[in-house]
Amino acid sequence: MSPNHSRADLPEIAPAVQQEMERLAAMPAVRSAFNWLRAQEPQLAQWQMEMARIPAPSFGESARAAWLAERFREVGLDDVRIDDVGNVFGVHPGIIETAQSNSTPASRGRRYVALSAHIDTVFPANTPLNIRQQGSRLYGAGVSDNGAGVAAMLATAAVLGAVPVRHGLPFVFIGNVGEEGEGDLRGMRHIFSTPRWKDSIAYSVVLDGAGTDSVVAEALGSRRFEVVVRGPGGHSWSDFGAPNPIVILARAIDVFTAAPVPGTPKTTFNIGVIRGGTSVNSIPESASMKVDIRSTSMAEMERLEQTLRLALNRAVEDETLAAEMRSAAQKRPRVSCEVVAIGNRPAGELAPGARILHVIRAVDAQLNNAAQVQRASTDANIPMSLGLEAIAIGGGGSGGGAHTLQEWFDSSGRELGLKRIFLTLLALAGVE
Secondary structure, three states: OOOOEEOOOOOOOOHHHHHHHHHHHHOHHHHHHHHHHHHOHHHHHHHHHHHHOOOOEOOOOHHHHHHHHHHHHHOOOEEEEEOOOOOEEEEEOOHHHHHHHOOOOOOOOOOEEEEEEEOOEOOOOOOOOOOEEEOOEEEOOOOOOOHHHHHHHHHHHHHHHHOOOOEOOOEEEEEEOOOOHHHOOHHHHHHOOOHHHHOOEEEEEEEOOOEOOEEEEEEOEEEEEEEEEEOOOEEOOOOOOOOOHHHHHHHHHHHHOOOOOOOOOOEEEEEEEEEEOOOOOEEOOEEEEEEEEEEOOHHHHHHHHHHHHHHHHHHHHHHHHHHHHHHOOOOOOOOEEEEEEEEEEOOEEOOOOOHHHHHHHHHHHHOOOOOEEEEEOOOOHHHHHOOOEEEEEOOEOEEEOOOOOOOEEEOOOHHHHHHHHHHHHHHHHOEO
């Protein structure tokens, strides 16, 4: 989950939703489920550590997917499967689904509430995974992001088998691939382009990391590019005057970073990586940079992308002309510039009146949990960009050091997160 910002333009929680939440929280079966979840902390910690010990870089999640599929079967989910890109699915049927199964084909007419958590990490496959526990704390790469989210998802699936609750819509549990970095949300993209799921998931609740203090209800979009400039190269003395790819990048950066960006909708850009050259006395044959553009507005991202491309074209022309003048060359120096898209996360947001937003806010009010509604870049970007109802929340507890080998998770307070997730799902599905 990327850095986020809070929203203040929210209406009051719908009274009918708040009343339904009070009814749910008072149900004996729900109170029994809460007690069951409280007793499962040793099992949750064990699952969390087991998973974190399995390497799962983006595009290399297969071993972890197989592990999760086996856990889905153990907790009693139906129709457990792994799709073509490595996403793991398991279904818990609801009252509506059971009734439909007697009259309609399995793929027709059903609506689901989805609970998902990404299973990939930012760490390469050869990263030392020294996963360990000290009291209520777990330590090691990936234990919080997204060990906390997957453990909470498994806990929710398990409690539905242990404490029967008659919910209306069925639940689909998803361990998805490709959330981190250049994975570029590929797991979620595949799910919401698949006929079985794209029109049948009514609500998506995404679990990302630890905590209970936020609700992501606005998708922060981003576009990422690698820019590669190539030239003839040469010796700094004998080939002086040849076009320099590093100078071209410098010219382009100077123009691009002068572009105005609005405060509303908030829009940002960053040059995060620059590479090129072999020695101080060599004109490089190539140079590259990686550029990140972010906004809650698709139009603003498109505008900045066009600004970047124009800045590069101008820089190539200016440096080529300067090279011709410096060397009095008889022919135009050979220069090329390539812009490769390496990430494209769509923007989107929930309408203030969206049911899923009223539900999670009513849950927080019921549990006396203080949480801010925020914008961030998560798996929820995909359904939100399609106009579907989706949020991203944490799996409870607390964590830190994400994306480092010093990552940690503390299970103190995890129970609140699990209650929050369980009540949210039940309210979205409907309970007799």
